[in-house]
Structures are given as structure tokens and as C-alpha cells.
Amino acid sequence: xxxxxxxxxxxxxxxxxxxxxxxxxxxxxxxxxxxxxxxxxxxxxxxxxxxxxxxxxxxxxxxxxxxxxxxxxxxxxxxxxxxxxxxxxxxxxxxxxxxxxxxxxxxxxxxxxxxxxxxxxxxxxxxxxxxxxxxxxxxxxxxxxxxxxxxxxxxxxxxxxxxxxxxxxxxxxxxxxxxxxxxxxxxxxxxxxxxxxxxxxxxxxxxxxxxxxxxxxxxxxxxxxxxxxxxxxxxxxxxxxxxxxxxxxxxxxxxxxxxxxxxxxxxxxxxxxxxxxxxxxxxxxxxxxxxxxxxxxxxxxxx
Amino acid sequence: xxxxxxxxxxxxxxxxxxxxxxxxxxxxxxxxxxxxxxxxxxxxxxxxxxxxxxxxxxxxxxxxxxxxxxxxxxxxxxxxxxxxxxxxxxxxxxxxxxxxxxxxxxxxxxxxxxxxxxxxxxxxxxxxxxxxxxxxxxxxxxxxxxxxxxxxxxxxxxxxxxxxxxxxxxxxxxxxxxxxxxxxxxxxxxxxxxxxxxxxxxxxxxxxxxxxxxxxxxxxxxxxxxxxxxxxxxxxxxxxxxxxxxxxxxxxxxxxx
Numbered sequence: 001x002x003x004x005x006x007x008x009x010x011x012x013x014x015x016x017x018x019x020x021x022x023x024x025x026x027x028x029x030x031x032x033x034x035x036x037x038x039x040x041x042x043x044x045x046x047x048x049x050x051x052x053x054x055x056x057x058x059x060x061x062x063x064x065x066x067x068x069x070x071x072x073x074x075x076x077x078x079x080x081x082x083x084x085x086x087x088x089x090x091x092x093x094x095x096x097x098x099x100x101x102x103x104x105x106x107x108x109x110x111x112x113x114x115x116x117x118x119x120x121x122x123x124x125x126x127x128x129x130x131x132x133x134x135x136x137x138x139x140x141x142x143x144x145x146x147x148x149x150x151x152x153x154x155x156x157x158x159x160x161x162x163x164x165x166x167x168x169x170x171x172x173x174x175x176x177x178x179x180x181x182x183x184x185x186x187x188x189x190x191x192x193x194x195x196x197x198x199x200x201x202x203x204x205x206x207x208x209x210x211x212x213x214x215x216x217x218x219x220x221x222x223x224x225x226x227x228x229x230x231x232x233x234x235x236x237x238x239x240x241x242x243x244x245x246x247x248x249x250x251x252x253x254x255x256x257x258x259x260x261x262x263x264x265x266x267x268x269x270x271x272x273x274x275x276x277x278x279x280x281x282x283x284x285x286x287x288x289x290x291x292x293x294x295x296x297x298x299x300x301x302x303x
Numbered sequence: 304x305x306x307x308x309x310x311x312x313x314x315x316x317x318x319x320x321x322x323x324x325x326x327x328x329x330x331x332x333x334x335x336x337x338x339x340x341x342x343x344x345x346x347x348x349x350x351x352x353x354x355x356x357x358x359x360x361x362x363x364x365x366x367x368x369x370x371x372x373x374x375x376x377x378x379x380x381x382x383x384x385x386x387x388x389x390x391x392x393x394x395x396x397x398x399x400x401x402x403x404x405x406x407x408x409x410x411x412x413x414x415x416x417x418x419x420x421x422x423x424x425x426x427x428x429x430x431x432x433x434x435x436x437x438x439x440x441x442x443x444x445x446x447x448x449x450x451x452x453x454x455x456x457x458x459x460x461x462x463x464x465x466x467x468x469x470x471x472x473x474x475x476x477x478x479x480x481x482x483x484x485x486x487x488x489x490x491x492x493x494x495x496x497x498x499x500x501x502x503x504x505x506x507x508x509x510x511x512x513x514x515x516x517x518x519x520x521x522x523x524x525x526x527x528x529x530x531x532x533x534x535x536x537x538x539x540x541x542x543x544x545x546x547x548x549x550x551x552x553x554x555x556x557x558x559x560x
Binding site for chain 1: 304305306346351352353354355356397521522523524525526527528529530531532533534535536540541
């Protein structure tokens with residue numbers, strides 16, 4: 001299956017299909033449904049320096065062809081991850097990539113430092129785009145100055161592959177992409193969720209305890225695709241595309257728009273085996289179009 | 304847990320808002336052991352707007368017929384579409400999900416309290432208690448007589464008490480007002496239904512020093528512990544009601560001050 005290989009920075013992925021942070025737990029939640037070893041990579045749940053309880057219930061509501069969430073990075077902290085979760089996932093034959101989040105630059109750095117020595121964590125994805133925490137998170141990803149600042153600080157301590165996850169809640173996502181590329185990011189992944197809200201007209205109350213939350217699912221795909229295409233045309237580093245991917249055709253579209261790899265997010269909830277179906281579907285597409293290497297698809301949009 | 308297509312064996316409209324759908328695995332695979340309190344996630348076909356699966360608790364398992372029963376309330380577009388599935392068509396399920404009610408080892412006075420469609424898992428639980436040789440009491444509540452579901456099935460498994468808000472059947476009022484709660488001493492109470500009802504039952508159990516488990520119906524996306532959306536505040540922090548629940552001992556919940 002060498003024809004499916006792609007590279008992100010120094011990392012070789014056996015195929016371009018990975019699963020998005022916050023939708024795939026630590027991978028083990030899906031072990032009953034799929035062979036995790038077939039995945040290109042697993043972006044594990046957003047991890048912070050200290051444990052977080054997340055936001056109050058209700059933290060999810062369905063929307064047309066999608067959902068809003070305001071989980072708020074519930075996780076047991078990076079020390080718990082390193083000591084208790086990492087040992088249970090390190091032997092999977094796929095890239096384990098930890099999504100790192102924080103409220104201050106120092107948090108991001110300290111959290112990253114705890115991960116450096118974990119051999120099987122082959123990369124980190126810097127989450128400067130979570131819309132659901134009060135401090136930090138998306139605040140870092142919505143200005144070039146702060147996005148550059150946190151990327152620079154983490155780059156200084158982290159020798160392995162550094163991916164920065166971008167927020168779509170900005171005026172021009174290409175400015176942020178360029179800013180983090182200039183600070184040494186190896187790749188950008190996009191997009192995180194779109195800030196949205198839902199109201200119950202009968203009770204006149206918001207449907208989420210936090211009033212606003214992050215929108216994901218097929219409803220965001222056209223906007224995400226546009227942003228991936230714009231960023232691909234702006235930066236030289238590889239782009240990891242995501243936003244509403246629910247089948248192989250969607251994944252191919254993101255790759256044609258310029259994504260080197262893709263992440264499958266919310267659709268894992270509907271079909272826990274979708275990631276494997278996307279891998280198989282990409283092979284089928286390549287066969288039908290006489291494409292030898294999957295990398296030949298990247299950025300091959302015909303205009 | 305697995306994802307599997309099921310054939311609808313029958314789909315019966317029980318009243319103005321509830322359907323009883325009986326399903327069997329499409330490939331004739333034998334149903335695994337399932338336990339009362341567990342649930343399934345049903346894929347909604349033919350409705351592009353409806354995105355998430357719908358969590359539905361297991362109402363009953365007929366091992367002989369290799370059949371699972373799903374009691375569904377038509378609440379919105381998703382459950383309405385599921386209830387439109389005719390016999391012979393398929394439903395795609397992720398199952399079995401969640402933990403289950405504790406089955407006691409020694410006999411006692413057990414009360415199973417269900418409100419509205421929350422009576423669904425109580426039938427399966429009643430059956431399991433029956434198999435152990437126990438004869439539980441059921442306390443079923445609804446708005447009106449037409450909301451009391453599967454009465455004949457419950458009566459085969461134990462003594463049934465009912466309340467309706469309009470007094471059209473059983474005692475008038477909410478389940479928590481039923482005279483049996485004053486007249487009989489129970490050893491353990493199980494409950495499922497609207498949250499205010501479950502909280503009232505939990506308080507009754509707490510005040511009377513009776514053990515109590517409640518099955519929650521929190522909104523969820525995945526159903527298997529990945530999305531962290533369906534959390535309930537507990538003594539151990541926010542726990543997923545899909546994997547750490549849906550059944551919780553009331554002592555773990557932040558319901559009673």
C-alpha cells in the first residue's frame with residue numbers, strides 16, 4: 001500500500017486518513033469497530049497541562065446536517081495522559097498525535113514538554129482554535145501576533161513535528177497560516193469548529209449552557225474546503241484538511257483543494273467505521289482514475 | 304459494541320406518539336447477551352437534516368425469536384422517521400451501549416418506576432428480575448390513560464400500579480404521589496423517565512434509606528464515550544452517561560442536597 005503514503009514534515013503517514021481530535025477519544029473508544037492500525041494517524045483528545053472538567057451540561061445540540069458542541073476540553077491533563085493513557089495506546093501501528101491546548105503560552109509549553117519523551121507521540125497539534133474555553137484557546141488563533149507567539153514558544157522546546165490547528169473564526173485565515181509558518185510550524189491543520197449558537201424559541205433560552213459553541217459536521221464542509229484551498233495557495237508547508245468529511249469523495253475534494261492529509265471528525269459519531277471506508281474509497285478512486293500515488297491528487301484542482 | 308443492520312419484524316403504533324418496533328439481525332446473527340438499562344443508537348435514514356443517531360433504550364429481548372424490542376416516542380424529525388420504517392425494511396444500529404441496572408442477588412421488595420417512554424427499560428428489567436425468581440412491583444406514570452404503555456406485558460411480570468395526571472387511569476397525580484409508596488416498604492428502587500420525576504423518586508428513596516438507581520436520558524452524539532457531550536455531574540466529576548451510565552446509583556449524582 002505504498003501508493004497511499006504522504007509526508008507531513010519529517011513524518012511519513014501510511015495513508016492520508018486520520019481522525020480529528022475531540023471526536024475520536026484516544027482511539028480505544030473505536031477499537032470494537034475498526035482496526036486502528038489501518039489509520040494514517042490518530043489525533044487524540046485535546047490535552048491541557050492541568051485536568052479540566054469541561055463546561056456544564058447541556059454541551060451539545062444537533063443542527064441541520066451538523067452539531068454544536070461546547071465540551072470545553074474536558075480531559076485529565078497531560079500528566080495523567082502520559083502515565084495512564086499513553087501506555088495503553090503506544091503500541092498501535094499508527095501515528096499518535098496529541099492535540100495540545102492551554103490558557104497561557106506557558107501552559108502550552110509545559111504541556112508540550114511533558115510529551116517530548118513519549119516516543120510514540122510522533123507529533124503535536126497545537127490547538128489555538130478551541131472556541132469553548134474562556135481563556136486562551138481560540139484567542140491565540142484569532143490574531144497573527146498571538147498565534148505567532150505561542151507557535152514560537154512551543155517550537156523552541158519541541159523538536160518533533162509541530163502542526164498548528166487553525167480557527168476559521170477569523171477575517172483572513174491565510175494571514176494566521178502565514179504567521180505560524182513563519183514561526184516554524186511544520187504543518188497547519190484546518191478547520192476547527194465555527195462559532196455558532198442555537199436557541200429554543202419555546203423556552204427563549206440558549207440550547208447550550210455556554211450560549212455559544214462550535215459548529216461541525218457536513219454543514220461546514222463548503223466553507224472548510226474554501227479555507228483549505230486558500231491556505232494551500234498561501235503557505236509552503238503541508239495542509240491537513242478537515243471539516244464535515246463523511247465519505248471518500250469528501251476526502252478527495254479536500255486533497256484536490258490542497259490537503260496533504262485529512263482528518264475525519266464528527267462523522268465518526270454517526271459511522272464509527274467511516275475512516276476505514278474512506279481509506280478504501282480513496283484506493284477505489286485512484287484505481288478508477290489511473291492514479292498511482294495518492295500524493296498525485298494533492299492540489300490538483302482543475303480551474 | 305458493533306454496528307449492525309436489523310430487519311424490522313413489526314412496527315406497531317401503540318398510541319398517538321409511541322411505536323413499538325421489533326427487530327432482528329439482518330444476517331440472522333444471534334443477539335449477544337444484553338442487559339436492562341443498555342441502549343442502541345439508531346441511524347436515521349432519508350432525512351438529510353437529521354444528522355445524529357437516536358439513542359433508544361432496549362425495551363425487551365426475546366431470545367427465542369432472536370428479537371429486540373424498541374419502544375420509541377415520536378419527539379421530532381429523527382424519531383418520526385425511525386417510526387416510519389415498515390416491517391421488512393432495515394434499521395442500522397450501534398449496540399449494545401452503556402451499563403445496566405444492578406440485578407440483586409437476594410429477593411426483596413423491588414419497585415420499578417417509569418414515566419412516559421421511560422417505562423421502556425423497566426419491562427426488560429422486570430423480565431430479568433422474574434428470571435431470578437423475583438416478582439417486582441411496577442409504578443408507571445403518564446399524562447393520561449393513553450400514555451400508559453404495554454400494561455399487559457408488565458402485568459405478566461409483577462404487580463402494576465399506575466398514576467395519570469388527569470386521573471383517567473390509576474391514581475391521579477404524579478408517580479411520587481402514589482399511595483403504594485406510603486403503604487409498602489421497598490428494598491430497592493429503579494427509575495427511568497423525565498428528570499424531575501427521577502429526582503423526586505431519588506429524594507423519596509434517599510429519605511427512606513432505600514437504594515436507588517436511575518437511568519438518565521441525557522442528550523448525546525456518539526453513544527460510546529468519544530464525544531463527551533452527554534456528561535452528568537457526579538461525585539467523581541463529569542461522567543459520560545453513555546459509557547459510565549446511563550444507569551447511576553443516586554448516591555453518585557448531584558441531585559440531592
